[in-house]
Amino acid sequence: MRDARGFCHRHSWGLVRRGAAFGAAIVMRDVVRTLQRTLADARFRNMPLLSLTRVQETLDAQQPRSSTAEAVAALGPQTPCPVCVFEGDVEGALVANFLENLQREGGLLPAYRASDGFCLSYVRQILARVSGEAAFQMIVEAQQAIWTRLEQQLSELIRKSDYRYGDEAVGRRAPPGCVRLPP
Ligand SMILES: [Zn+2]
Numbered sequence: 001m002r003d004a005r006g007f008c009h010r011h012s013w014g015l016v017r018r019g020a021a022f023g024a025a026i027v028m029r030d031v032v033r034t035l036q037r038t039l040a041d042a043r044f045r046n047m048p049l050l051s052l053t054r055v056q057e058t059l060d061a062q063q064p065r066s067s068t069a070e071a072v073a074a075l076g077p078q079t080p081c082p083v084c085v086f087e088g089d090v091e092g093a094l095v096a097n098f099l100e101n102l103q104r105e106g107g108l109l110p111a112y113r114a115s116d117g118f119c120l121s122y123v124r125q126i127l128a129r130v131s132g133e134a135a136f137q138m139i140v141e142a143q144q145a146i147w148t149r150l151e152q153q154l155s156e157l158i159r160k161s162d163y164r165y166g167d168e169a170v171g172r173r174a175p176p177g178c179v180r181l182p183p
Helices: 009-015 021-041 052-059 066-075 082-102 109-114 120-129 133-160
Strands: none
Touching (some): 082 120, 120 133
């Protein structure tokens, strides 16, 4: 936790819940003490007046300064957020399980195809782990069918936003939701 400088922004919000204040305070006090020590050790590095870096930095006010780069890096996470690491491991196992199931007879392919599919992040994670062309084609075909439906719904919504069709009802049946794993 010290090396990670606490949780990432997204997972820090997990600490904000009733009854979690005491544990969160202990952990965060430790992180803050680490930051205090790190900041106490931070030094401003004087760059030679006529160095190329100094000239470039003078010309570009947006460019991070070399003089404080070490302090900035030391205050940043030295290791990834522990929850992100755990999440990555779990997601990796689930994606591997999904890929294995997809190619089985009676597997998840029909449910996947009929669902609203995965978010783009998961589509990319799944494709990153596909090793066979058959599985690759299966996923591409199913995801294309899902995105075709989505594109049609968006087009329909845009069409109905036109004042000439303003009295047509907007919406469709409840979405089938995410892929459900069989029990
Ligand atoms: Zn995280």
